[in-house]
Amino acid sequence: MLKNYLKIFLKVATQNKLFTFLSLFGISLTIMFVMIFSMTFNKMVKGSGPEKDLKMMLFADHVKTESQGKNRSINTNFLSQSLCENYFKKVTSATITSMYRTDQWAFILNGKHYEKPYMMTDAEFWKVFGFHFLQGRPYTNEDIVNQNHCVVITQSIRNLFFGDEKDVLGKTIRVLQLQLTVTGVVEDPSSASQNISDGIFIPYTVMPWPYGQEPILGPYTVVFKANSKAQFPAIYKEVQDIITRLDRADDQWTITLQGPRNQFEKMMIGWDMSEDIASPIGKFMKYILWGLAFIFLPAVNLMALNFARIRERGEEIAVRKSFGANSGSLRGQFIFENLMLTLIGGVIGIILSFVMITLLGSSLSVPISGFDSVPVGFSFDLKIFGVALISCLIFGLFSGVLPAIRMSKMKPVIYLKGGEK
Amino acid sequence: MIKLENISKTYRTRSVETLALDKINLEVKRGEFVSVMGPSGCGKSTLLNIIGLLDEPDQGKLQLEGNLITGYEDKKTAGMRNHLVGFIFQSFHLIKELDVYDNVELPLLYRKMPAAERKQRVVASLEQVGLSNRMYHYPSQMSGGQCQRAAIARAITGQPRIILADEPTGNLDSKVGHEVMGILTDLNKAGTTIVMVTHDESLAKETHRIIRLFDGRLVG
Numbered sequence: 243m244l245k246n247y248l249k250i251f252l253k254v255a256t257q258n259k260l261f262t263f264l265s266l267f268g269i270s271l272t273i274m275f276v277m278i279f280s281m282t283f284n285k286m287v288k289g290s291g292p293e294k295d296l297k298m299m300l301f302a303d304h305v306k307t308e309s310q311g312k313n314r315s316i317n318t319n320f321l322s323q324s325l326c327e328n329y330f331k332k333v334t335s336a337t338i339t340s341m342y343r344t345d346q347w348a349f350i351l352n353g354k355h356y357e358k359p360y361m362m363t364d365a366e367f368w369k370v371f372g373f374h375f376l377q378g379r380p381y382t383n384e385d386i387v388n389q390n391h392c393v394v395i396t397q398s399i400r401n402l403f404f405g406d407e408k409d410v411l412g413k414t415i416r417v418l419q420l421q422l423t424v425t426g427v428v429e430d431p432s433s434a435s436q437n438i439s440d441g442i443f444i445p446y447t448v449m450p451w452p453y454g455q456e457p458i459l460g461p462y463t464v465v466f467k468a469n470s471k472a473q474f475p476a477i478y479k480e481v482q483d484i485i486t487r488l489d490r491a492d493d494q495w496t497i498t499l500q501g502p503r504n505q506f507e508k509m510m511i512g513w514d515m516s517e518d519i520a521s522p523i524g525k526f527m528k529y530i531l532w533g534l535a536f537i538f539l540p541a542v543n544l545m546a547l548n549f550a551r552i553r554e555r556g557e558e559i560a561v562r563k564s565f566g567a568n569s570g571s572l573r574g575q576f577i578f579e580n581l582m583l584t585l586i587g588g589v590i591g592i593i594l595s596f597v598m599i600t601l602l603g604s605s606l607s608v609p610i611s612g613f614d615s616v617p618v619g620f621s622f623d624l625k626i627f628g629v630a631l632i633s634c635l636i637f638g639l640f641s642g643v644l645p646a647i648r649m650s651k652m653k654p655v656i657y658l659k660g661g662e663k
Numbered sequence: 664m665i666k667l668e669n670i671s672k673t674y675r676t677r678s679v680e681t682l683a684l685d686k687i688n689l690e691v692k693r694g695e696f697v698s699v700m701g702p703s704g705c706g707k708s709t710l711l712n713i714i715g716l717l718d719e720p721d722q723g724k725l726q727l728e729g730n731l732i733t734g735y736e737d738k739k740t741a742g743m744r745n746h747l748v749g750f751i752f753q754s755f756h757l758i759k760e761l762d763v764y765d766n767v768e769l770p771l772l773y774r775k776m777p778a779a780e781r782k783q784r785v786v787a788s789l790e791q792v793g794l795s796n797r798m799y800h801y802p803s804q805m806s807g808g809q810c811q812r813a814a815i816a817r818a819i820t821g822q823p824r825i826i827l828a829d830e831p832t833g834n835l836d837s838k839v840g841h842e843v844m845g846i847l848t849d850l851n852k853a854g855t856t857i858v859m860v861t862h863d864e865s866l867a868k869e870t871h872r873i874i875r876l877f878d879g880r881l882v883g
């Protein structure tokens with residue numbers, strides 16, 4: 243039976259080329275955008291390059307202090323150096339713990355103005371994130387303790403500062419009044435990376451945060467890396483216990499910390515104060531609803547096209563009914579045809595999304611998380627395939643079911659009149 | 664066996680009401696070959712459609728092969744059409760996107776039947792109408808007579824007890840018309856009950872009995 247449906251589908255599709263083209267056009271563009279969006283999202287959550295173990299990481303980067311009473315105030319920020327050093331870096335349930343802060347520096351090179359990010363990190367940073375060293379080595383704990391003026395730079399910074407020079411170890415660059423010696427060169431991190439900036443890395447002890455030291459709030463993020471997700475609850479508990487202890491010891495401020503949270507939660511909740519307690523799943527559902535709305539519009543379009551074409555199939559429907567098709571099998575046939583169409587459109591859409599990402603790459607960005615849009619990324623796995631398939635099914639069913647019901651209810655006799663052929 | 668008691672059918676459009684069939688009483692015995700004649704618009708097609716369960720009467724009782732038709736529930740009527748009757752139309756109504764083989768197989772696809780048996784039946788019925796050499800032709804690639812023979816093959820492939828033919832020779836010249844008539848006569852001799860609408864007096868005379876309709880009523 244499916245063979246028969248398939249034959250009819252192919253014949254009708256090839257005979258009505260304009261319709262087929264128009265519907266495939268709509269479907270494939272829709273699926274292309276769904277794919278680009280979800281692959282970028284997936285890539286960010288999954289991590290790649292230095293963030294390849296992202297799934298094993300939890301981040302503490304959002305602490306809040308509230309004062310009760312007359313001068314009521316709420317402050318939210320990253321973590322202070324002392325909170326990181328004296329408490330979080332001592333969390334024992336994590337396998338490795340690292341702290342870092344990120345900022346921007348502006349400089350002029352060969353008469354041109356640049357603005358680049360830099361990261362101030364500890365030595366464990368290099369164990370948490372798996373950078374590929376093209377040259378040299380990361381700085382060590384000794385470098386941190388001795389406040390050695392060293393720096394690890396990315397490939398693109400090397401090219402910027404040293405041009406064609408290949409061996410740059412031991413050379414110095416000037417960053418924010420500091421003369422820093424290059425100890426290593428790493429490959430550029432992926433542009434989809436949410437935690438690592440593409441620039442230079444300096445021991446955090448070399449340059450303290452210029453805005454003073456506070457006990458709780460500061461500029462640092464702590465990342466806890468585990469060997470297995472089974473450690474996560476223990477890490478979570480240990481961190482929250484620390485916060486509870488600090489909160490009890492401080493009678494002026496109420497201290498709370500969100501998480502530590504994984505990359506998905508970080509992206510879903512972000513820094514929005516009002517969403518402190520909102521569930522990341524809830525936010526994710528909003529994305530799904532937007533996605534559905536996005537599919538909905540072109541699907542309505544295809545539904546209209548399908549309705550307009552019902553009459554074309556009148557004779558066939560009448561014949562099928564005469565020879566024993568019931569309404570259910572006719573509905574099945576037309577839904578099948580529409581699903582075939584959407585699946586073909588889906589395959590084209592997937593291919594288009596690959597082509598788009600390959601051709602345009604990071605110059606194309608999509609608004610996904612937090613502050614601004616994110617360069618598209620390529621990441622195809624079973625989950626993404628599932629998203630594409632489900633999107634196609636939703637598209638196909640939505641645009642196909644109502645026309646199919648209408649078709650199956652047509653009265654056969656009016657299409658079986660005699661007369662000239 | 665086909666039995667109609669007091670069957671009436673009225674078509675209503677916004678402006679007109681047409682009494683297409685008016686209290687028809689008719690019995691066609693098993694193995695009979697009956698022709699239906701009458702002027703255009705007298706209700707011949709309506710009668711056939713009602714017998715074939717493609718249309719629902721407003722009144723009256725219909726019995727098909729001993730089954731009294733009580734309700735017109737979609738699944739049930741579809742199943743009965745599939746098993747009990749085979750339709751032949753004046754303008755063939757082959758599905759133009761499908762080749763002869765697939766067209767003839769159609770009724771069998773709405774049954775649970777193994778592919779091998781379907782194939783055997785399709786081939787047998789195409790042989791029976793002398794069209795086995797055109798199995799993979801499309802309707803557009805065949806003459807009217809060949810199309811009608813394919814349509815007959817489709818009507819008999821499910822081995823129904825009853826064949827309902829609405830002017831099967833209407834679009835054919837008289838020589839080809841007689842060939843088609845020959846096939847129908849052979850089918851009838853093999854035991855199939857046939858009700859055939861025709862305008863051709865000479866063909867009607869070859870059948871067992873002529874039923875005449877006038878303005879929705881049986882006459883003569």
Ligand SMILES: Nc1ncnc2c1ncn2[C@@H]1O[C@H](COP(=O)(O)OP(=O)(O)OP(=O)(O)O)[C@@H](O)[C@H]1O
Binds near residue numbers: 660674681707708710
């Ligand atoms: N779907 C319909 N809606 C309204 N009126 C209809 C419909 N079908 C048939 N009629 C009317 O019912 C009457 C009988 O029609 P029917 O098709 O049975 O005639 P017929 O005897 O087969 O004619 P012909 O020899 O021209 O095929 C006609 O007056 C026709 O106008």
Ligand SMILES: [Mg+2]
Binds near residue numbers: 709
């Ligand atoms: Mg007629």
